[in-house]
Amino acid sequence: MKKNMLLKAGSVVIALVVWQIVSMAVGMEMLLASPLSVIQRLAVIWKEDGFFFTVLFSLLRITAGFLFALLAGIVLASLAGKFKAVEILLWPWVVTVKTVPVASFIIFSLIWFTYSQLTVFIAFLIAFPVIYNNILQGIKNVDGKMLEMAKLHNMSWRRRLLYVNLPGIKPYLFSACSTAVGMAWKAGIAAEVIGIVKGSIGEKLYESKIYIESVDLFAWTVIIILLSVFLEKAFMLILKALFKGVEKL
Amino acid sequence: MIKFNNIRKSFGDRLVIKNFSLDIKDGEFIAIMGPSGSGKTTLLRIAAGLENADSGEISGIPERKAFVFQEDRLAEDYSVESNMKMASRKKIPEAEIETHLEELGLAGEIKTKVRKLSGGMKRRVAIARAILADADIIFLDEPFKGLDNELKKNVMDYVKKYSAGKTVLMVTHDRTEADYMTKHIISLSFY
Numbered sequence: 027m028k029k030n031m032l033l034k035a036g037s038v039v040i041a042l043v044v045w046q047i048v049s050m051a052v053g054m055e056m057l058l059a060s061p062l063s064v065i066q067r068l069a070v071i072w073k074e075d076g077f078f079f080t081v082l083f084s085l086l087r088i089t090a091g092f093l094f095a096l097l098a099g100i101v102l103a104s105l106a107g108k109f110k111a112v113e114i115l116l117w118p119w120v121v122t123v124k125t126v127p128v129a130s131f132i133i134f135s136l137i138w139f140t141y142s143q144l145t146v147f148i149a150f151l152i153a154f155p156v157i158y159n160n161i162l163q164g165i166k167n168v169d170g171k172m173l174e175m176a177k178l179h180n181m182s183w184r185r186r187l188l189y190v191n192l193p194g195i196k197p198y199l200f201s202a203c204s205t206a207v208g209m210a211w212k213a214g215i216a217a218e219v220i221g222i223v224k225g226s227i228g229e230k231l232y233e234s235k236i237y238i239e240s241v242d243l244f245a246w247t248v249i250i251i252l253l254s255v256f257l258e259k260a261f262m263l264i265l266k267a268l269f270k271g272v273e274k275l
Numbered sequence: 276m277i278k279f280n281n282i283r284k285s286f287g288d289r290l291v292i293k294n295f296s297l298d299i300k301d302g303e304f305i306a307i308m309g310p311s312g313s314g315k316t317t318l319l320r321i322a323a324g325l326e327n328a329d330s331g332e333i334s335g336i337p338e339r340k341a342f343v344f345q346e347d348r349l350a351e352d353y354s355v356e357s358n359m360k361m362a363s364r365k366k367i368p369e370a371e372i373e374t375h376l377e378e379l380g381l382a383g384e385i386k387t388k389v390r391k392l393s394g395g396m397k398r399r400v401a402i403a404r405a406i407l408a409d410a411d412i413i414f415l416d417e418p419f420k421g422l423d424n425e426l427k428k429n430v431m432d433y434v435k436k437y438s439a440g441k442t443v444l445m446v447t448h449d450r451t452e453a454d455y456m457t458k459h460i461i462s463l464s465f466y
Contacts, residue, residue, distance in 0.1 A: 175348040178323060178340055179362035179408055189350040189361050196352075273352050273388075 059241040067245040076225075084145065084227040085253060088214035091149025092207060092261075098150075099157030099202070106158075107165030116158075124155045132217045141223045145214045152213035153206035160205075164198030165191070188275060196269060200262070207261055211254040276300060277322075277412075277442065282331035284317055291317050295331070297461065304435075304443040306453035309463030315446040316345065316416055318463070322444060323414050337411035337442070339364070343418045347401040351390040355381065358389055358400050362408040375403050378433050380426065394421050399430060406437040413438055415445040419452055431455055 042061045049060035059067075071077060106113035123131075128148065135147050172190045181189070218228020227246060234242035277299040284292040291314035299305055309315050320326040322333060323342055341362060349358045359375065360367050369385070376382055379399040389397060398421055405413055418434065419427045434443075435456060447453050453460045 171344070171346060171348050172350070174325060175342070175344065175362075178325065178342050179410075180339075180364075181362065185361055189353060189357070193350055193352050269352075273357075274354070275357065 087145035095153035103161035148217035149210040149214040160202030164195035168194030277335040304457040341405035341408035341410035
């Protein structure tokens with residue numbers, strides 16, 4: 027485990043060195059910023075006016091979109107698991123959302139939503155099918171023998187949910203959330219860039235493109251990655267704690 | 276009184292149970308014996324309402340049932356306590372759970388997650404769950420499978436003690452087990 031971590035850290039250092047060499051070879055920070063410049067920029071960027079507002083703006087909206095998707099995914103997958111008609115009715119919608127390019131949705135949404143709603147909606151739209159499909163798969167794969175045991179002992183719906191359904195769905199829910207958080211981030215930021223959503227991280231990325239500020243582009247990208255990792259880890263920790271609490275019941 | 280009347284069951288072309296009839300008095304302990312494939316488990320499942328017979332009738336099966344399946348069918352991520360309580364209709368105090376665990380040689384395991392238990396320990400938890408289910412009829416499908424001889428005797432005594440007065444249908448292929456548990460032994464190979 028420790029050896030694996032060391033190897034990974036080593037590979038990151040090598041990648042940074044390669045990046046530095048290529049950047050030096052290009053010789054124009056404007057075209058390809060060096061990792062050193064990016065680190066220097068990161069050291070000061072957070073002190074600038076409005077930095078935390080910008081971060082919170084995107085963080086809150088993407089998180090909201092993801093949470094709506096989680097809620098809708100759980101409710102609709104539960105209904106689809108119970109009633110085949112619901113699964114069939116939802117099928118074209120889920121397939122459409124999965125297959126249509128995110129850029130098309132963003133441009134379409136610009137007609138219908140305000141700039142501040144756009145990020146929430148796109149994060150929701152991209153996370154929803156992942157969560158819905160995974161949970162539905164989990165519901166379908168709940169252990170039939172445990173269901174039989176619960177039925178025979180005439181267990182209440184609460185106990186069936188607690189002891190039979192939740193353990194079956196758990197691995198699917200964890201995998202769905204882990205994947206969907208990252209996807210919601212990428213799509214949410216893309217929506218902010220295309221929609222030039224005022225006060226967002228996406229707007230900062232757009233500005234760095236307009237002014238050919240390669241260093242800023244990389245610095246904000248690093249911030250996006252860090253926030254995405256933070257959100258995923260934080261959410262997974264909360265989810266694990268919730269399940270731990272439930273399993274103590 | 277439970278009545279099995281001309282029960283017949285086949286899977287495809289294979290006839291598993293042929294015209295099985297039996298009367299069981301309330302509170303009787305019946306052991307059903309027979310070689311592998313003789314339809315013991317199928318008969319138990321039909322009696323419990325988990326499977327339908329092709330023909331014949333069963334009457335008098337009580338509403339409140341408990342079942343020890345061949346597999347443990349426990350919620351692995353939950354504690355021993357949760358698993359023991361899950362099939363019960365009434366609230367069971369922790370002290371009562373502790374007493375049952377002590378009798379089963381599982382003292383101190385009340386808060387242990389089932390996932391961490393050995394096969395034999397899981398088996399005992401599954402048996403305790405059925406006993407604590409407060410059922411009027413208990414179905415036992417090879418309940419002592421996987422338990423070593425000394426432990427088996429303890430667990431058999433436990434089942435005898437707590438199932439007294441209840442109707443029990445037990446499937447086993449082990450004559451010694453059947454003899455130890457009851458005088459009422461039925462061999463399916465004769466049908």
